[in-house]
Amino acid sequence: MQHSPITPTRSVALSSIWQLILSQDDALKSDRTPVAASSLVGFKLGNDLAYKILKVGITSKALEPVGDFLGLSKSLIANYLDLDRGTVSRLAAKDQLLPTHAAENVLRLLELDAIAAETFATEAEASAWLIRPHPMLDGETPLAAAKTSFGSQRVKDILLAIKYGGVV
Numbered sequence: 001m002q003h004s005p006i007t008p009t010r011s012v013a014l015s016s017i018w019q020l021i022l023s024q025d026d027a028l029k030s031d032r033t034p035v036a037a038s039s040l041v042g043f044k045l046g047n048d049l050a051y052k053i054l055k056v057g058i059t060s061k062a063l064e065p066v067g068d069f070l071g072l073s074k075s076l077i078a079n080y081l082d083l084d085r086g087t088v089s090r091l092a093a094k095d096q097l098l099p100t101h102a103a104e105n106v107l108r109l110l111e112l113d114a115i116a117a118e119t120f121a122t123e124a125e126a127s128a129w130l131i132r133p134h135p136m137l138d139g140e141t142p143l144a145a146a147k148t149s150f151g152s153q154r155v156k157d158i159l160l161a162i163k164y165g166g167v168v
Contacts, residue, residue: 010123013069017062017110024097025056045111057097058106063088066106070113070143071127080143081105108146112155116142119163134158 045053067077078088081102091098098106116126130142136158137145145151 010069013065014110017065017069020062020065021053021058021106024053024059045107050107053107054100054103057100058103060088060091060094060096060098062106063092063098066109070109071131072143080109080147082147105147108149108152109143112142112146112152112159115156115159119159 063077067074072080074088075085078085082105083102112130113126116130117123120126120129133139133141137154142155145155
């Protein structure tokens with residue numbers, strides 16, 4: 001499938017999310033330029049950078065922009081990060097770092113969005129697919145399935161099959 005270029009508004013939103021994530025530590029700031037300068041469509045977060053990000057942590061300030069970018073309500077983003085809404089509010093009010101499991105889920109959601117944007121013809125199709133229950137995920141949405149690394153890998157496998165016409 002041929003994907004459409006990322007819209008300028010989406011590109012700006014995604015760049016600001018990555019700047020928030022990468023601004024936590026001086027070691028990560030050096031990694032900001034390639035991310036902000038790239039097209040961001042199909043951006044694949046490498047294991048080395050993901051490891052560095054998780055080691056330093058992700059600020060709770062990133063949750064609202066990530067939720068807005070993915071079109072998720074506060075309660076849905078909390079659910080997908082395996083946090084209750086009260087914890088999310090408390091973390092955000094004190095500008096604290098997300099627990100590691102939630103930070104890892106943020107990276108998973110952003111990665112799946114990038115893969116979906118690369119797979120489908122339009123960003124709207126990609127976004128809709130990520131929040132629609134899928135029969136190959138036992139009726140869960142792809143974003144809900146991504147709460148675990150195994151569920152996330154299953155979603156990636158389905159996206160690859162859609163993109164390349166393979167059997168899942």
